[in-house]
Amino acid sequence: MSKMKNTIDPAVNYLLPLAKKAGIETVWDRFAAMKPQCGFGELGICCRICWKGPCRIDPFGNGPQRGVCGADAHTIVARNLIRMIAGGAAAHSDHGRHIALTLLEVGEGHAPAYRIKDEQKLRNIAEKLNLAPAGKDIRQVAKEVALASLEDYSRQKYSISCNWAKETLTAERVDKLVELGVMPHNIDAVIAEIMHRTHVGCDADAVNLLLGVIKGALADYTGMYLSTELSDVLFGTPEPVVTAANLGVLKKDAVNIAVHGHNPVLSEVICDVALKMNEEAKKAGAKEGINVVGICCTGNEVMMRRGIPLATNYLSQELAIITGAVDAMVVDVQCIMPAITGVAGCFHTEVITTIATNKIPGATHVEFREDSAFDSAKKIVEVAIDAFKRRDNRKVNIPDYKQTAIAGFSAEAIMAALSKVNAKDPLKPLIDNIVNGNIQGIALFAGCNNTQVTQDNNFITIAKELAKNNVLMLATGCGAGAFAKNGLMTQEATEAYAGDSLKAVLTAIGKSAGLNGPLPLVLHMGSCVDNTRAVKVAVAVANKLGVDLDKLPVVASAPEAMAEKAVAIATWAVALGLPTHIGIVPQIMGSSVVAKFLTEKAKDLLGGYFIVETDPKKAADQLFTAIKERRKGLSI
Ligand code: BF8
Structure with missing residues (x-):
């Protein structure tokens, strides 16, 4: 049987042999070492919810068919699935909360690094949320929209659906979801409810849990929807832009800063500050100044709004560092492999974490705060310029692969x-x-x-x-x-x-x-x-x-x-x-x-x-x- 290829990305295929030669481990090495992966886990029939366990169900019917508490395979699989949904919804909606709180700060005049970039969109949203924006000051509208969004995290009445769910779907879909009892009333409460109903000795009915899966997913939808819409208000609604993608977007003669993660609240300010600090980078010897590139979804955010080139996507994030040309990888939340600091240790690259709840051993932590966003971003760019001065050009291998991308x-x-x-x-x-x-x-x-x-x-x-x-x-x-x-x-x-x-x-x-x-x-x-x-x-x-x-x-x-x-x-x-x-x-x-x-x-x-x-x-x-x-x- 022929071995499955790791990737079709030519830049990754160029770099992987170099990584191997240098003894640098990547995600594909760790995947190979992990094989064979646990069959119980693959089937979802391993339960680790309490300390009587771990329990596992024999899929062939010869061994135990119930965990120690009596949960069967259906209960265990449904519980594992719904907890994944809670994790996903928590990630998206916490991101959404961050954006809504930033909008609130802007409305209240406390966040000088941010402004309302798309006023018309804000007013349209306010109309959609029935906030009667006509004639109101834009900052007032921002406050009201932010508060109506935050209400979707705090409402206690089960009978009232989340604003951002009920106002964004077809009426027929809303009725159907309400009838099924799966419309969320409060994103946080739905996530808490999932954690509660899957505690040992709670919901054991797989079908009931699956309805909870749908409800949790709709809480995720709600948090995502408001996150996108409010991000557009703060950072601009994307319009077609021609840019480039793949690791060939890194520049040999620039301070390369890779922004990685998900939340534009940080990366937008870094892009602004990087533009202002170009001269400092040049003084440090970077002829082309500062080159900001994106990875994963932060990459998509700044690509859509600013035409910042995308260096790579999730699986090849370590490879960006292996080019030897990334001076700083600035990360916020989600989909950041903890392995990157190990890879960075083989180079001069600074991995900079920015969020108090998302730290990685081996990284430099520069706390990012909205009220002093410019200062945090400046500090981050300074760390990148400093790292550039330590770059070992003999280790630089930028693959000559990039594609135009609209x-x-x-x-x-x-x-x-x-x-x-x-x-x-x-x-x-x-x-x-x-x-x-x-x-x-x-x-x-x-x-x-x-x-x-x-x-x-x-x-x-x-x-x-x-x-x-x-x-x-x-x-x-x-x-x-x-x-x-x-x-x-x-x-x-x-x-x-x-x-x-x-x-x-x-x-x-x-x-x-x-x-x-x-x-x-x-x-x-x-x-x-x-x-x-x-x-x-x-x-x-x-x-x-x-x-x-x-x-x-x-x-x-x-x-x-x-x-x-x-x-x-x-x-x-x-x-x-x-x-x-x-x-x-x-x-x-x-x-x-x-x-x-x-x-x-x-x-x-x-x-x-x-x-x-x-x-x-x-x-x-x-x-x-x-x-x-x-x-x-x-x-x-
Ligand atoms: O949020 S697509 S690997 S980076 S989870 Fe992560 Fe998956 Fe990429 Fe963006 Ni989404």
Whole structure:
């Protein structure tokens, strides 16, 4: 049997042999050393919730079928899953809380490093949240929007749904979710409820837990939605921007600062300060000044809004350091491998942690605070310039690989492009082309990289297949990173891979929007937290057609999913009615009840359901089949 390739990323393939030669361990080495991985864990039938355990269920039926407390495989699998959802929802919504609190500070005049960059969007949000913004001072509107958002973390009445959930979905979907008892009233309370109901001796009913899984995922949706929208208010709503991706964006003659993690509250200020400190970098010998690059979702955030190039996505974060050219890797929260400080120890690179609750042994900690954001950012940039002075140029190996990438397709940017085709009715050209079959459907790619599969390969393979079948594609998170690094966010990719009718539509819209050619093959919609941008477009289409989301020819795919956040996103996509593909075998297969619920019963309850398929070509077929089924349902 041939060994699975680690990656299709040429920059990573260039660097891995160098890492091996230098004796530097990477994620792929640790993955190989971890094999064979625990079969009980893979099936989700290991329980570590109390100290009578750990308990594990024998999947072959010969050994124990219940844990010491009596929990069976279904209870254990459902409990493990719902705790993953709680982890994902906590991560996204804590990020959202941070943004909402920053907006509140701006409204109250306490955060000089920030301002309201998109006033119109703020007013639109205030309208949506029924806050009657007309005639009010913009700072007052900011305060009211922030408080209405924070209410989604504090409301105690179970009967009132979260503002950001009920105001952003179709009315029919809201009714369905309320009827099922899965609409969140308070994000934090739902997360606490999950931790409570999974404490030893609580909820043992797998189906009841699965309804809790849906509710937890919708709490995740709520936190994500407000996070994206309020980030746009503070940092600007993305518009198409041409930039570049892959490790070739690092510069030999610059102080390279890689911003990594998720929260733009930090990275935005670092970008501002870096611009101001260019001269200091030059004085230190960096002819090209400061070069800020992005990694993971922070990378997507600054790429979308500022055209900052993306160095790499999740699985290859260590490789950025192995180029020997990264002077500082500045991290905030989520998806930061603790291994990076070990790799950095082989070079001059400073890993700088910035958040009190996210520290890594071996890193330098520079506490970041919104009220003194400029000072913290300045200190961070100074540390980077200092590190540059210690850089050993003999160790520098920047792979000569980078691709052009067009990013910045927020829902508003897509509407703006469509309005160039039809100013009065921007959705009409999109809907007409879906109805006449020029666009067969829409696929949203989300989620991570995962060592279980060849890095980026599932994304690229599925996208090329769907492109042939004239499916319009959107991407976020490390999926967007995969497409950007591999050249699928270009006009050339549209020419090369899109089916004829899709190509014609993308060309017509692109030309009307002044792009002098087609839109890129895959539209970059932002970071992982920005998946709700796609929901915004889908809800607008559904409302215009007068149908619910589960009738639309829209599918989702997380072909290399890894994180708890990805599990939560995929689950809310199902809750919203979308057929949702996962390209990794999820850790739930030890329970037929859980597996059947998520892949079959969910369809009856919600319209959406999970498709589990590890072969990317077969996955593309199944996604296209789901699209065709939806088209048939609409008689188009
Ligand atoms: O939030 S896609 S590996 S970086 S979890 Fe993480 Fe997955 Fe990347 Fe962004 Ni999302």
